[in-house]
Amino acid sequence: MEKKQIDFLHKDCADATSRSLKILDELKNQKLLIVGGTGFIGSWIAELIAYLNDNYQFNTSLVILARNIDSFKEGKNHLASRKDFQYISQDIRNINELPRDISYIIHAAASPDNRNHVSNPLETISTITKGTDNLIDSAFKLPYLKKFQYLSSGQVYGKSKSRNGLITESDFGPLDCNKVTAIYPEAKRLAEATCCAYSSQYKLPIVIARPFSFIGPYQSLSKPWAINNFINDALNNTTIRIIGNGEPIRSYMYPADLAVWLLKILISGKINTAYNVGSPYGISLKDVSKIIMNIAQSNATIDIRFNNSDMSRYVPDTTLCEKDLGLQINYNIEDTIRRSIAWFKL
Amino acid sequence: MKKIHIHDVSLRDGSHAISHQLSKEQIISYCIAANNAGIATMEVGHGNGIGASSIQVGISKLTDEEMLTIAKRNLTTTKLAIHVMPGFATINKDLKKAFDWGVDLVRVACHCTEADITEKHISFARERGKEAIGALMMTHMASKETLLEEALKMQSYGAEGVVLYDSAGAYLPRDVKDKINILVANLNIPVGFHAHNNLGLAIANSLAAVECGAQIIDGAMRGFGAGAGNAQLEVLVAVLQKLEYETGISLYKVMDAAEITQEKIIQEIPTINNISIISGLSGVFSGFAKHVARIAKENELDPRDIFIELGKRKVVAGQEDLIVEVAIELKKNISTTKSK
Amino acid sequence: MLKMRKKLKVAILGTGNIGTDLLIKILRSDYLECSYFVGRNFLSKGMSKAINLGVRVSDKSIEFLKSNPKLYDLVFDATTASEHIKHAIIFKEFNKIVIDLTPAKVGKLCVPSVNLSEVIHFNNINTITCGGQASIPLAFVLGKVHPNTEYIEVISAIASKSAGPGTRANLDEYVETTEAGIIQFSKCQKAKVMLILNPAIPCIDMQTTIQATIKDPNMDLITFEINKMVANIQKYVPGYHLLVPPTYEGGRLIITVKVKGLGDYLPSYAGNLDIINCAAIAIAEEFSKAKLK
Numbered sequence: 001m002e003k004k005q006i007d008f009l010h011k012d013c014a015d016a017t018s019r020s021l022k023i024l025d026e027l028k029n030q031k032l033l034i035v036g037g038t039g040f041i042g043s044w045i046a047e048l049i050a051y052l053n054d055n056y057q058f059n060t061s062l063v064i065l066a067r068n069i070d071s072f073k074e075g076k077n078h079l080a081s082r083k084d085f086q087y088i089s090q091d092i093r094n095i096n097e098l099p100r101d102i103s104y105i106i107h108a109a110a111s112p113d114n115r116n117h118v119s120n121p122l123e124t125i126s127t128i129t130k131g132t133d134n135l136i137d138s139a140f141k142l143p144y145l146k147k148f149q150y151l152s153s154g155q156v157y158g159k160s161k162s163r164n165g166l167i168t169e170s171d172f173g174p175l176d177c178n179k180v181t182a183i184y185p186e187a188k189r190l191a192e193a194t195c196c197a198y199s200s201q202y203k204l205p206i207v208i209a210r211p212f213s214f215i216g217p218y219q220s221l222s223k224p225w226a227i228n229n230f231i232n233d234a235l236n237n238t239t240i241r242i243i244g245n246g247e248p249i250r251s252y253m254y255p256a257d258l259a260v261w262l263l264k265i266l267i268s269g270k271i272n273t274a275y276n277v278g279s280p281y282g283i284s285l286k287d288v289s290k291i292i293m294n295i296a297q298s299n300a301t302i303d304i305r306f307n308n309s310d311m312s313r314y315v316p317d318t319t320l321c322e323k324d325l326g327l328q329i330n331y332n333i334e335d336t337i338r339r340s341i342a343w344f345k346l
Numbered sequence: 347m348k349k350i351h352i353h354d355v356s357l358r359d360g361s362h363a364i365s366h367q368l369s370k371e372q373i374i375s376y377c378i379a380a381n382n383a384g385i386a387t388m389e390v391g392h393g394n395g396i397g398a399s400s401i402q403v404g405i406s407k408l409t410d411e412e413m414l415t416i417a418k419r420n421l422t423t424t425k426l427a428i429h430v431m432p433g434f435a436t437i438n439k440d441l442k443k444a445f446d447w448g449v450d451l452v453r454v455a456c457h458c459t460e461a462d463i464t465e466k467h468i469s470f471a472r473e474r475g476k477e478a479i480g481a482l483m484m485t486h487m488a489s490k491e492t493l494l495e496e497a498l499k500m501q502s503y504g505a506e507g508v509v510l511y512d513s514a515g516a517y518l519p520r521d522v523k524d525k526i527n528i529l530v531a532n533l534n535i536p537v538g539f540h541a542h543n544n545l546g547l548a549i550a551n552s553l554a555a556v557e558c559g560a561q562i563i564d565g566a567m568r569g570f571g572a573g574a575g576n577a578q579l580e581v582l583v584a585v586l587q588k589l590e591y592e593t594g595i596s597l598y599k600v601m602d603a604a605e606i607t608q609e610k611i612i613q614e615i616p617t618i619n620n621i622s623i624i625s626g627l628s629g630v631f632s633g634f635a636k637h638v639a640r641i642a643k644e645n646e647l648d649p650r651d652i653f654i655e656l657g658k659r660k661v662v663a664g665q666e667d668l669i670v671e672v673a674i675e676l677k678k679n680i681s682t683t684k685s686k
Numbered sequence: 687m688l689k690m691r692k693k694l695k696v697a698i699l700g701t702g703n704i705g706t707d708l709l710i711k712i713l714r715s716d717y718l719e720c721s722y723f724v725g726r727n728f729l730s731k732g733m734s735k736a737i738n739l740g741v742r743v744s745d746k747s748i749e750f751l752k753s754n755p756k757l758y759d760l761v762f763d764a765t766t767a768s769e770h771i772k773h774a775i776i777f778k779e780f781n782k783i784v785i786d787l788t789p790a791k792v793g794k795l796c797v798p799s800v801n802l803s804e805v806i807h808f809n810n811i812n813t814i815t816c817g818g819q820a821s822i823p824l825a826f827v828l829g830k831v832h833p834n835t836e837y838i839e840v841i842s843a844i845a846s847k848s849a850g851p852g853t854r855a856n857l858d859e860y861v862e863t864t865e866a867g868i869i870q871f872s873k874c875q876k877a878k879v880m881l882i883l884n885p886a887i888p889c890i891d892m893q894t895t896i897q898a899t900i901k902d903p904n905m906d907l908i909t910f911e912i913n914k915m916v917a918n919i920q921k922y923v924p925g926y927h928l929l930v931p932p933t934y935e936g937g938r939l940i941i942t943v944k945v946k947g948l949g950d951y952l953p954s955y956a957g958n959l960d961i962i963n964c965a966a967i968a969i970a971e972e973f974s975k976a977k978l979k
């Protein structure tokens with residue numbers, strides 16, 4: 001990674017910690033394990049921990065466990081060589097013993113790439129369900145374990161029946177389990193149930209986070225997701241193609257907020273509780289493409305084609321995080337997009 | 347007024363009808379005419395798509411590069427599209443170059459039950475900022491539930507539409523309705539239909555698809571396509587106009603383009619002959635027609651027998667090598683019956 | 687006496703379907719002995735099969751082979767291409783022979799019926815692809831009989847069920863690797879390879895057709911040589927059959943073969959996987975014969 005990129009991330013970490021340093025205090029002198037730590041979320045947690053250690057003497061040691069550590073290290077020299085970071089290259093399903101002195105675990109293993117979910121659904125199910133079971137079973141033996149956080153997904157809500165358009169933690173709707181696209185959320189549901197079972201049967205301190213949608217550094221513009229493509233097209237001054245009517249509502253959280261939220265939920269989240277993680281400020285695809293065009297000062301054109309009646313909404317209600325844990329959104333949609341575009345232009 | 351996107355496959359599916367012998371001059375005159383008629387997207391290339399020129403399915407007269415660069419130079423508003431079949435064409439050898447030659451849109455095609463082989467190609471097109479549409483071929487061979495599964499996969503890969511191909515011309519309107527309905531109800535992306543006229547139903551089937559909510563319809567000038575040809579594009583425009591759908595294509599100009607196609611490119615306007623009826627009934631890929639005719643003649647066999655046998659074996663597009671095997675087998679059987 | 691023969695100690699790395707099928711084949715071999723079956727998870731099906739068969743197993747993967755180099759002389763690597771690239775360095779360090787069944791292409795390409803005697807001077811041998819194993823021997827014959835062969839084309843159809851997610855995600859790699867193999871072994875100027883998945887039930891057997899443009903082909907000689915080659919292949923791939931003998935039709939030469947799997951651990955419709963394993967065994971046995979004379 002280039003220096004300007006590292007500086008950029010440090011600026012984000014500085015902004016995030018300036019507002020939330022106190023609430024993360026309990027991480028000091030702890031050993032944190034992040035499983036599946038090489039993805040988007042894992043990379044952000046690693047950046048933030050590194051920043052806290054370097055600037056606020058947190059003395060938190062981080063163990064990063066993932067299937068492919070080498071690919072993680074490749075682009076991230078500034079993290080790869082750190083003395084406070086330890087790396088374990090392993091498949092979550094094959095973990096047997098973990099370092100004894102771990103006090104916190106974030107379980108973030110599972111590709112969020114929906115292309116993998118449908119091309120290799122059995123592997124998807126296996127990693128999520130067997131992996132979660134195997135990891136918690138290993139975590140069970142840790143004498144100093146204070147909290148285990150499972151990263152589920154906002155997709156577990158299925159076709160949510162929320163009334164005001166914001167999905168609360170209890171707004172479950174139907175999922176057609178007999179469809180290939182339901183495999184990922186169904187597996188996530190079973191993984192949550194596995195968490196619930198361990199916490200009920202063995203009183204393991206488990207908390208669940210359900211992430212929604214994000215945009216920012218460490219994401220790839222080539223993923224076939226609407227906002228990623230919009231930014232890509234805007235930066236290339238081509239055509240932003242919105243398939244459908246442009247009315248579906250989504251929301252986007254900036255990853256610096258995400259990292260703080262996850263760590264706070266890990267430390268202070270109530271056991272046996274699930275928390276939505278994402279932005280509660282919904283915006284239509286049409287409007288988000290306009291904001292992108294403005295901020296990127298792009299000459300791209302917006303083409304809304306193939307009308308349909310899709311009026312879906314995928315926006316979390318985050319009252320629980322705000323009230324229980326005092327968390328807040330620090331980057332509104334404009335900030336999020338401005339910062340993202342600045343990053344992708346680097 | 348509801349919009350229908352007509353996708354022109356004349357210079358790709360039509361290649362089957364002339365054994366992939368499109369010339370430079372033909373491409374130039376066609377592109378100018380199609381562009382002028384307001385065709386939004388048109389395919390150019392070998393009948394089985396880019397990278398498919400081979401002994402197996404026929405050698406093209408021009409290279410992919412020649413065909414696509416010539417076409418690109420002669421199109422201003424019409425977008426240039428290609429058909430690509432993973433297993434025939436690779437990203438490195440073909441797709442990358444196609445984008446360099448100016449291709450705007452890719453139809454990534456596979457046999458209707460194998461959508462997961464399209465992931466890499468669709469992803470690559472989307473990563474390059476190009477339009478990618480999923481194409482499920484020979485869809486008469488799979489149930490509507492299977493087709494939905496496969497279409498959902500393509501949607502997940504980033505396809506901006508999924509088109510059901512009736513590659514064998516085997517559909518009846520009720521089959522079209524059945525299958526298009528379930529896709530329209532469950533996909534977030536537009537659904538399309540690609541007809542063949544083996545049973546004389548290309549236009550009727552296309553209309554059935556439109557009535558069920560399909561928004562992309564494939565057509566070819568004068569029906570210029572494999573076997574009995576595709577849905578005749580200028581007729582589609584006329585009929586959709588009568589039904590008050592908006593296609594963005596000028597009827598007079600598209601008729602002029604069809605005239606040019608007939609004069610300069612089509613050796614023989616596709617008709618429904620006995621072979622195409624049998625081919626449609628036995629559900630064999632329309633692109634087999636020329637090969638079967640040749641091999642039947644060489645082996646003094648009735649081409650209909652070959653089609654029926656191929657249908658029994660459930661061959662898929664690209665398995666043209668089986669024609670020789672089937673012919674040898676049939677000949678053997680004939681001689682044993684005779685000797686008995 | 688064959689029974690008294692000393693067997694070469696081989697390890698299998700990777701306990702999936704390919705690795706387990708190899709194990710069954712090794713247990714039958716007069717020349718090979720499986721000293722260790724090595725993977726990552728004792729709970730995998732392959733592992734439990736091996737344990738039931740009384741084979742020694744380890745779940746420490748490459749680490750185990752690294753710390754116990756004396757336990758084996760040759761390794762079959764049935765993991766993945768990206769892993770093999772790392773493994774290759776380690777095996778080289780320990781001076782072990784490795785037969786690589788992944789598409790990593792680090793080592794010497796081998797088709798037993800064509801260059802078996804040559805490859806035993808190498809330490810890392812790659813089995814190319816299923817289509818390559820089926821077609822390269824035939825392409826080799828064409829190149830030998832007609833050194834001026836301009837173009838060879840190979841199309842394989844396999845049962846959809848026999849193509850796992852790895853194969854499906856790497857069709858491009860299959861095509862490009864097989865093409866390179868055809869050109870290398872036949873010395874023709876240009877090659878084209880295609881792969882088709884056919885979902886028909888019951889599953890089709892793997893079928894490979896090779897077509898070539900050759901001017902005035904010597905059909906008698908080609909037929910003679912092809913028959914000889916097919917017989918040779920059948921020695922190590924019993925399910926390999928000539929379906930369409932060399933036929934000159936419409937200016938092209940066409941030959942079709944069918945590969946039925948042995949059905950050891952892999953299903954019998956997976957002739958495409960079986961042929962690779964059969965080739966790997968043939969290579970390992972050749973090493974055994976050479977080393978333990």
